[in-house]
Amino acid sequence: MQGMSTLLALPLLRTEEPETLLYNGNIWTVDEAQPRAQAVAIRSGRLLAVGSNAEVLPLATARTRKIDLAFKSVLPGFNDAHAHPVESGVQHLRKVACDSDSIEKIQTVLHARALQTPPGEWVLGFLYDDGKTPRPINRGDLDAAVPDHPVLVQHRGGHTAFVSSLALQLAQVNDQTPDPAGGRFEHDAAGHLMGFVADAGMQAFFKLISNKNTREDHCQGAALISKLFVTKGVTSACDADASTDDVQGYQDARDAGKLAMRLYCHVSAASLDHFMAAGIHTGFGDQWVRIGGVKQYADGSISERTAWLSQPYIGIPNNYVGLQLSSR
Known part of the structure; x- marks a missing residue:
């Protein structure tokens, strides 16, 4: 180990007392000049020193909490560059997690929630991933599981959802309803609604769902x-x-x-x-x-096939290239 890390110069460190000191570790510094260290001193959530055991341990006082890592690894915390944390947290509190790889299991959890839901109120699911199930769920699957409540299950990406027949009826969306600007209602080969709605198409349903979140x-x-x-x-x-x-x-x-x-x-x-x-x-x-x-939204989501592309998507008819949500 060649000297102290450049995170902070050693003379300055001696004026501060570390609250916690980790040592005997494999510490990833994310510093190409010194990629690994043995010890780190911490105060008020900030790093005071990074270096060898011999360099950092002397900074400890009788009040310092010392933790022997026993050669375990320590990495900097990860950053999620695109998330919707509080929205996801509220969904965990209020909705049914549909992240299973089985349509039957998704039907089971939706049915169980319906049994606890007052008549006429929506049964809402989230975290669904059509890449996990053998095929995408459709209105028939939702109707079979929950015949007496409107159902909306949102894809994990947030740009699409799957709705039941009762939900379509309440939203007054039928086989002849045109796609809204920036949205889509998917039909089967016979021209009947599948229950899949995309981007602006979801608004017809969202506006019917009472937002009771406090x-x-x-x-x-x-x-x-x-x-x-x-x-x-x-x-x-x-x-x-x-x-x-x-x-x-x-x-x-x-x-x-x-x-x-x-x-x-x-x-x-x-x-x-x-x-x-x-x-x-x-x-x-x-x-x-x-x-x-x-x-600001420009288009949809690649994982849900609503991102706006220069070439048509494979497997979707009518030269579908996605949805443009904004021209600015």
Whole structure:
């Protein structure tokens, strides 16, 4: 080990007392000049020193918590550059997880939720991935599982959803309904609706679903999802479409001491006027919750075949090239 890491010069370190010191480890420094270290000293969530055991251990005092890593590895926390954390957290609280590779298992969990749902209210699913199941789910699958409630199951990518026949009826969407601008209602070869709706096509259903999420729901959602993130080593994320409610949820969770990760928020274009009226701009916030840029949609999602391409998608008729959501 050649000298101290360049994270901080040694003379400055001796003026600060580390709260925690990790040693006997395989520490990834992300520094090409010194890719590995044995020990690291920490104070108030910041690194004070990185180097060999011989260099860092003398910085400890009687009050320093020392942890022998027994040669285990330590990596910097990962950053998720595109996520929707608080939205996902609220969904975990309110919706049915449909991330199974079995259509039958998805039907089972939706049916179980329907048994607990008051008559006429929606049964909502999320996290569905049509790449996992043998084929995409359709309205027939949802009708069989939940015949007496409208059902909407959103794809994990957020740009598409699968709805039941009762949902289509309530939204007044039928075989003859034209696709909305920036949206799509998928039909089978006979011209009948499949129950698959994309991007702007989802709005016909979203507007029928009562949003009962409270400020406390957003706080709980932020707290829950941040804990799930850090269990996977993700310690910071960019919220790629944050509403005013989302940012409030992060702030409330932070103030309650329940926010376990750092957030950088690109605000939703739909909420931009509200942020600007409040004097909130890029850079506003602190190390835990900070405002970034503005999220504007140009097209859809590759994984859901709604991204706008220069060549048609394979396997989708009529030279379908995706959806353009904005011309700006």
